[in-house]
Amino acid sequence: MAYGGSGSASTIKQVKLERESELRIEVGNDAPLRLRLLNGTAEIFGTELPPEIWLNFPPRLKFAVFTWYGATIEMDGATETDYTADETPMVSYVNVHAVLDGRRSRAKASSPDDSVSSQGPRVIVVGPTDSGKSTLSRMLLSWAAKQGWKPTFVDLDIGQGSITIPGCIAATPIEMPIDPVEGIPLEMPLVYFYGHATPSNNVELYKVLVKELAGMIERQFTGNAESRASGMVINTMGWIEGVGYDLLLHAIRTFKANVVLVLGQEKLCSMLKDVLKSEPKVDVVKLQRSGGVVSRNAKVRQKARSYRIREYFYGLSNDLSPHSNIANFSDLFVYRVGGGPQAPRSALPIGAEPAADPTRVVPVNINRDLLHLVLAVSFAKEPDEIISSNVAGFIYVTDIDIQSSKFLMLLEVELQLYHVYLNSRSGQHMLHKTVTQGMEHLFTLGVDYLTNMTRPTLNPVSQSEIPFSPLLTMEMDSLPNGNNTSGTPISATATANPAQPPSSNLPQLTESLKLEHQFLRVPFEYYKKTLRANHRAVEKEMSAVISGVNEAAATDLSPDDAVNHLNSLVSRLQGLKRKLEEGSRAEHLQAQKCRVRLDHLESADAENMSEWNNTRMKRILVDYMLRMSYYDTAVKLAESSNLQDLVDIDVFQEAKKVIDALQNKDVAPALAWCADNKSRLKKSKSKLEFQLRLQEFIELVRAENNLRAITYARKYLAPWGATHMKELQRVIATLAFKRDTECATYKVLFEAKQWDYLVDQFKQEFCKLYGMTLEPLLNIYLQAGLSALKTPYCYEDDCTKEDPLSQEAFRTLAMPLPYSKQHHSKLVCYITKELMDTENPPQVLPNGYVYSTKVPVILVILLDVPCIKHILFIIFCSFAGS
Numbered sequence: 001m002a003y004g005g006s007g008s009a010s011t012i013k014q015v016k017l018e019r020e021s022e023l024r025i026e027v028g029n030d031a032p033l034r035l036r037l038l039n040g041t042a043e044i045f046g047t048e049l050p051p052e053i054w055l056n057f058p059p060r061l062k063f064a065v066f067t068w069y070g071a072t073i074e075m076d077g078a079t080e081t082d083y084t085a086d087e088t089p090m091v092s093y094v095n096v097h098a099v100l101d102g103r104r105s106r107a108k109a110s111s112p113d114d115s116v117s118s119q120g121p122r123v124i125v126v127g128p129t130d131s132g133k134s135t136l137s138r139m140l141l142s143w144a145a146k147q148g149w150k151p152t153f154v155d156l157d158i159g160q161g162s163i164t165i166p167g168c169i170a171a172t173p174i175e176m177p178i179d180p181v182e183g184i185p186l187e188m189p190l191v192y193f194y195g196h197a198t199p200s201n202n203v204e205l206y207k208v209l210v211k212e213l214a215g216m217i218e219r220q221f222t223g224n225a226e227s228r229a230s231g232m233v234i235n236t237m238g239w240i241e242g243v244g245y246d247l248l249l250h251a252i253r254t255f256k257a258n259v260v261l262v263l264g265q266e267k268l269c270s271m272l273k274d275v276l277k278s279e280p281k282v283d284v285v286k287l288q289r290s291g292g293v294v295s296r297n298a299k300v301r302q303k304a305r306s307y308r309i310r311e312y313f314y315g316l317s318n319d320l321s322p323h324s325n326i327a328n329f330s331d332l333f334v335y336r337v338g339g340g341p342q343a344p345r346s347a348l349p350i351g352a353e354p355a356a357d358p359t360r361v362v363p364v365n366i367n368r369d370l371l372h373l374v375l376a377v378s379f380a381k382e383p384d385e386i387i388s389s390n391v392a393g394f395i396y397v398t399d400i401d402i403q404s405s406k407f408l409m410l411l412e413v414e415l416q417l418y419h420v421y422l423n424s425r426s427g428q429h430m431l432h433k434t435v436t437q438g439m440e441h442l443f444t445l446g447v448d449y450l451t452n453m454t455r456p457t458l459n460p461v462s463q464s465e466i467p468f469s470p471l472l473t474m475e476m477d478s479l480p481n482g483n484n485t486s487g488t489p490i491s492a493t494a495t496a497n498p499a500q501p502p503s504s505n506l507p508q509l510t511e512s513l514k515l516e517h518q519f520l521r522v523p524f525e526y527y528k529k530t531l532r533a534n535h536r537a538v539e540k541e542m543s544a545v546i547s548g549v550n551e552a553a554a555t556d557l558s559p560d561d562a563v564n565h566l567n568s569l570v571s572r573l574q575g576l577k578r579k580l581e582e583g584s585r586a587e588h589l590q591a592q593k594c595r596v597r598l599d600h601l602e603s604a605d606a607e608n609m610s611e612w613n614n615t616r617m618k619r620i621l622v623d624y625m626l627r628m629s630y631y632d633t634a635v636k637l638a639e640s641s642n643l644q645d646l647v648d649i650d651v652f653q654e655a656k657k658v659i660d661a662l663q664n665k666d667v668a669p670a671l672a673w674c675a676d677n678k679s680r681l682k683k684s685k686s687k688l689e690f691q692l693r694l695q696e697f698i699e700l701v702r703a704e705n706n707l708r709a710i711t712y713a714r715k716y717l718a719p720w721g722a723t724h725m726k727e728l729q730r731v732i733a734t735l736a737f738k739r740d741t742e743c744a745t746y747k748v749l750f751e752a753k754q755w756d757y758l759v760d761q762f763k764q765e766f767c768k769l770y771g772m773t774l775e776p777l778l779n780i781y782l783q784a785g786l787s788a789l790k791t792p793y794c795y796e797d798d799c800t801k802e803d804p805l806s807q808e809a810f811r812t813l814a815m816p817l818p819y820s821k822q823h824h825s826k827l828v829c830y831i832t833k834e835l836m837d838t839e840n841p842p843q844v845l846p847n848g849y850v851y852s853t854k855v856p857v858i859l860v861i862l863l864d865v866p867c868i869k870h871i872l873f874i875i876f877c878s879f880a881g882s
């Protein structure tokens with residue numbers, strides 16, 4: 001949720017809402033709107049509002065704040081429209097939710113082996129355009145998630161889909177009520193790329209993809225009883241006539257939907273009832289369309305698509321930094337599905353029309369036609385797997401240089417991780433191994449907006465990974481700078497934004513402050529984590545207490561029992577209060593840390609530079625020691641220099657526990673850590689939990705406890721089968737090969753170094769989670785310096801001792817660095833080690849040696865006498881040293 005701080009009260013307005021009424025708002029086109037709940041309870045499309053916290057809503061958003069029991073809302077900012085309405089269909093919507101909830105509970109209670117009764121409701125929401133389908137889906141999902149279910153959201157609306165960019169069908173599990181500002185979380189979505197904004201472009205392909213997605217979800221449900229019982233909510237497109245109607249029926253049947261919710265259309269409802277009456281146990285329910293749903297014309301829809309693509313790369317409030325990259329033509333294989341050459345009429349039977357195979361995969365020649373296209377990066381390894389494979393992410397082609405056969409493209413952040421991951425393991429193969437499909441139609445949708453994008457702020461990490469090339473700079477500079485409509489960040493999730501330098505008249509400081517990203521990010525992430533944990537605790541305890549009260553009301557308790565029951569609930573609430581007080585203290589501590597760090601950055605100016613740098617040096621050393629597990633020394637240095645608030649000792653203590661346990665071959669703390677950070681790890685597509693589970697399995701096999709190993713694999717490894725089948729198969733095979741196998745493929749799994757590998761993996765995930773650099777800051781700073789010094793001469797035997805690169809440790813650090821490009825040769829005096837230039841010109845002795853003029857004359861004369869040259873040099877050096 002985008003939480004903002006309290007700011008000026010320029011256009012503040014309060015609205016009192018009566019019970020079961022809603023405040024409908026359309027945020028203006030140019031500026032965001034702040035809103036908070038002053039008292040009472042209220043929700044936005046099923047997600048409850050936190051009391052008294054400002055939420056920032058980006059321009060153009062349309063939504064309603066609904067209250068069941070009455071509330072007062074405060075708004076700050078201009079709106080296009082805002083009005084209250086007391087006629088809403090919310091009661092009927094929540095009744096549907098109650099019925100679905102009952103079905104989920106029944107599914108959960110039945111045996112997982114009974115595939116029919118253990119299946120929760122599969123709800124499909126249908127209706128004409130702008131009938132509120134996406135909104136109803138969202139409410140049903142949020143209400144379900146609030147009660148602890150994990151329903152799967154399936155979005156078949158390729159025109160206005162809300163999981164990823166338009167042109168895709170996708171599914172994702174919903175574990176928390178959906179954020180009213182940021183929308184559906186992008187956590188491990190399953191995305192199939194269609195490439196057009198309407199199914200009519202290639203109806204066959206649309207059907208095939210729907211089938212693929214349904215098949216994949218079915219497989220995931222098989223191994224996951226919880227998801228299965230939670231069921232799914234399917235959002236559909238608004239095309240309900242002719243082929244559109246056929247596609248709806250196709251979706252209902254393919255996903256085996258058993259609840260069809262029809263929004264606001266009698267005709268569609270009765271047609272579906274007619275057709276589906278023969279199908280067993282399919283309920284078709286008509287629901288009223290909300291009067292608040294805003295109608296959008298074709299132009300508005302097209303704009304919404306473009307914004308969505310932009311949001312994908314740059315984030316809702318410009319808080320993402322897409323990765324710019326250059327690839328050779330030979331590294332990319334681009335394919336298009338459908339289209340391609342058609343058979344000539346002469347080759348066909350009389351009367352037959354030439355038709356392209358709609359699902360044929362056709363290679364696309366790389367030329368400038370691909371410019372400004374959005375391409376999907378497929379997980380397929382061969383072209384014929386493209387249609388059946390989901391996609392890893394998207395790239396946007398920003399330039400094509402035919403002469404040098406190079407692409408320039410923007411990668412979204414997730415993909416960047418994927419890229420880096422593969423690069424580090426198997427060389428530059430990412431784009432070789434994957435295949436991309438052309439997104440022809442989106443070219444026209446995306447280009448007008450994307451070419452007007454502001455220059456992205458690449459964060460320091462991406463700059464260090466991929467150097468700016470002339471091509472990149474040229475292209476990015478040429479983009480006009482006019483599209484940052486808000487000017488100010490819309491939400492307070494400033495985590496991905498590089499720290500803004502406090503003062504522009506200190507250019508060097510400004511540059512080095514860019515490396516301070518993690519200095520602010522870590523306490524902020526920690527703060528968010530504490531907030532989330534507290535929020536979860538409240539949700540859990542409150543729902544337990546509410547269902548306790550409901551239970552008491554429903555059962556016929558004696559007065560004494562009722563009092564006892566209520567007393568137990570009260571003590572539970574008291575426990576919650578204590579927990580929250582602790583939580584609030586922890587939040588306060590982290591918020592204070594953020595403040596201290598901001599103050600510290602602000603305090604840097606030219607006058608106190610040396611003191612400031614000294615502190616920074618110590619911070620960097622503490623960071624290094626913490627990462628290298630010298631905890632005690634790090635704590636001592638922090639304490640003696642009064643740096644406790646400027647270093648992350650508490651964060652690393654959390655890591656220490658897990659690392660120590662892993663070194664003692666205990667995965668429990670690491671698994672608990674994964675559970676605590678489940679949604680964040682999912683988002684970054686982390687495999688850590690899977691790897692920990694594999695290791696636990698291997699330990700069971702090592703102990704020859706095969707039966708337990710099999711039960712363990714069924715419970716904990718099977719859910720990963722859909723995504724990591726190969727690794728899974730390899731590890732399961734150890735049941736047959738046993739611990740003393742000599743077969744290299746399996747032997748390695750029993751080696752002790754697997755635990756070291758887990759420690760490394762954990763460290764990487766840990767750093768990623770807190771927004772830290774993977775390398776210690778000390779190494780990064782040193783490498784920055786070494787990159788200016790590294791020349792081929794440094795690696796020769798006669799490299800002078802004064803050169804840091806004569807030391808092995810520095811040489812190792814400089815290994816991945818390129819040689820420094822020295823445009824002009826520099827002459828350095830052999831004796832004084834000073835630069836010889838116009839201030840200190842070189843002079844040639846009669847014997848042909850060259851020294852700088854600053855060398856004392858007597859020394860120069862004596863040096864010319866060969867026999868005393870060395871003695872004098874030694875004397876001089878010790879004299880200079882003292």
Ligand SMILES: Nc1ncnc2c1ncn2[C@@H]1O[C@H](COP(=O)(O)OP(=O)(O)OP(=O)(O)O)[C@@H](O)[C@H]1O
Nearest residue numbers: 062063064129130131132133134135160238292294
């Ligand atoms: N009660 C409401 N008050 C204000 N705005 C609303 C309300 N319900 C829905 N909206 C807004 O109306 C717009 C259209 O709603 P929604 O996207 O749910 O319709 P849809 O049927 O899914 O549209 P389509 O399928 O045609 O893309 C959205 O911007 C949504 O936020």
